[in-house]
Structures are given as C-alpha cells and as structure tokens.
Amino acid sequence: MKEDNIIIDEGNHLGLPNKGNTCYLNAVIQVLYQCKLFRYEVLSITETMNKYIEQKKLKNNLQKAMETIQSLNILFHSLKIKSVNGLTYFSDKFSKLKPKFIINHQQDAHEFLSYILEALEDCKDYLHQIKKPLTCESTFNGSITKNIICRNCKKCIKSKEKFNILTMPVDINHSIKSSKYGAWSLARWSNLEILDGENKYQCDNCNSKQNAFMFPWIENKPNILILHICRFNVLNKISLSNVFNYDIAEKVKGTFPVPFFLPLMHHYFHGEYRNEIEDICWILS
Numbered sequence: 001m002k003e004d005n006i007i008i009d010e011g012n013h014l015g016l017p018n019k020g021n022t023c024y025l026n027a028v029i030q031v032l033y034q035c036k037l038f039r040y041e042v043l044s045i046t047e048t049m050n051k052y053i054e055q056k057k058l059k060n061n062l063q064k065a066m067e068t069i070q071s072l073n074i075l076f077h078s079l080k081i082k083s084v085n086g087l088t089y090f091s092d093k094f095s096k097l098k099p100k101f102i103i104n105h106q107q108d109a110h111e112f113l114s115y116i117l118e119a120l121e122d123c124k125d126y127l128h129q130i131k132k133p134l135t136c137e138s139t140f141n142g143s144i145t146k147n148i149i150c151r152n153c154k155k156c157i158k159s160k161e162k163f164n165i166l167t168m169p170v171d172i173n174h175s176i177k178s179s180k181y182g183a184w185s186l187a188r189w190s191n192l193e194i195l196d197g198e199n200k201y202q203c204d205n206c207n208s209k210q211n212a213f214m215f216p217w218i219e220n221k222p223n224i225l226i227l228h229i230c231r232f233n234v235l236n237k238i239s240l241s242n243v244f245n246y247d248i249a250e251k252v253k254g255t256f257p258v259p260f261f262l263p264l265m266h267h268y269f270h271g272e273y274r275n276e277i278e279d280i281c282w283i284l285s
Helices: 023-034 036-052 060-080 086-097 109-129
Strands: 142-150 156-163 166-169 193-195 201-203 208-210 212-220 225-230 232-234 249-251 281-284
Touching (some): 060 086
Parallel strands (some): 166 225
Antiparallel strands (some): 232 249
C-alpha cells in the first residue's frame, strides 16, 4: 500500500480534553487517528462484526472487545467532524474492558495501546473462526523468527511469533556523550546472544545442554512499525539475606532522538538479504 494511504496528516488537529491525567490517552488516540490504514481497519472490523453477529451471543470478554473497537470507530468519526463527543463513550467502553485500568489516572501509553490492539486482535480472530475474513490489511502486525543454533551440532531451530509492537531495550551503560539512538537501536535488538553457563540451550538433537547462538529476524514487516523504547532495566539481584533476593528496576531518564529513516538491513529476512528502509514508524518511550 502506498505511503499516502497508510498515514495522512489532515491538519487542523482537534485536541482532546484532558480529563484527569489522560495525556497518555490523548497522545495514543491522536497518533492512531493519523494512521489512515488503521482507521479503515477499525471501520472494517466494526462493520463486519455488526453484520454477522447480530443474532449471536458472544462471550463476555469478546463482547467487551467488540464494543471497545466500535466505540473507537465512533471516536474516530467524531474527530473527523471536529467533535470530541465520542470520547466519553469510548472511555466508558474501555473501562468495562479493563476495569482495573483507571482511565482518568496517570497510566502507561504502551500498556493502553497494547490493550486496544489486543481487543482488535480478539475481534479479528473471532471473524477468522467463523470464516468471515477481513479484506483490509493489518496495520501493525508483523512476524519475528527467532533462531537458535547449537554450537555443538550446528542444528538451527526456528520459532515464529507475531508482533504488533517491538520493544527496544535501552542500554543503561551507554555513554551519554555518544548518540543516544545507539542506546536503543535495532542493531542492539538484533544482537547475537550467546547462550552459555547457567543459560545453556537444551538441544534435542544432542540430548544435552549446549552452548548456542540466538538471534531474531523481522520476517514479515508491518505496514507501520511501532517501536517501544523500554526505559526500565532490571539490575542485578540484591540479596538481603540468604533467603530473600529482589530485583531493582531502574528508569533510564532523558530524551532519545528518533531518526527519519530506520534501516532494516540485517534485521529483515525473507529468503534473501534485503536492503529495506522503514520510514513509517511510531516511537513510544
């Protein structure tokens, strides 16, 4: 799909009222609204669900997920006509979906976005089960292949998993004098990890624990890549006694620059090496 069909800046943005501490909500909704492909995906799911499940009784969680996506579609329509009337309705439906997530309190934008995308996937999975597939493209879904190579027998085991958000760990020891982009770059995410010591790999072919290499590939890239900069790092365990150990989470402070282009060379594999440039991305930090 062409870029102008994926993301669009319509100008004259309408800000959402901040009810309590909802800056995180406003930021996520505004960016999602700018993703034209995502708006179409939400609209398509809403129309398809309304058409085929009118006479069906859904499980409680699926019903709440459907109502959340429907309310998000209404909110998008409100923003299109320069109104915020759909915000209260969306907030009510989302609160029923996740009652422990107090929407007017200060919350994590990544967690909020994850819940929205989770509800969207629940609806899509249900439509797939009843054989009512959608014709629209997925906006954020991609897939990763994790490779583990045994150093003894050289056998490579591949496991594939879907993703809609890639979490980038931040290097807390990264020099503040150098580019902070290097602290969370895709190169660090795709680094070769050595499994040894207490973390040896249980090789089925060798029938024993062996040293191994592990690394990920982006096999199928999404139309829009969401990168989550994880600012929290778990430090080494602190021992209070011979019995109690606990981990300390440290937050990495400061701002992190976002490049205009993200090179996916060495991160994207589809049968051959490709020199791909990902210029459509959304950074959460």
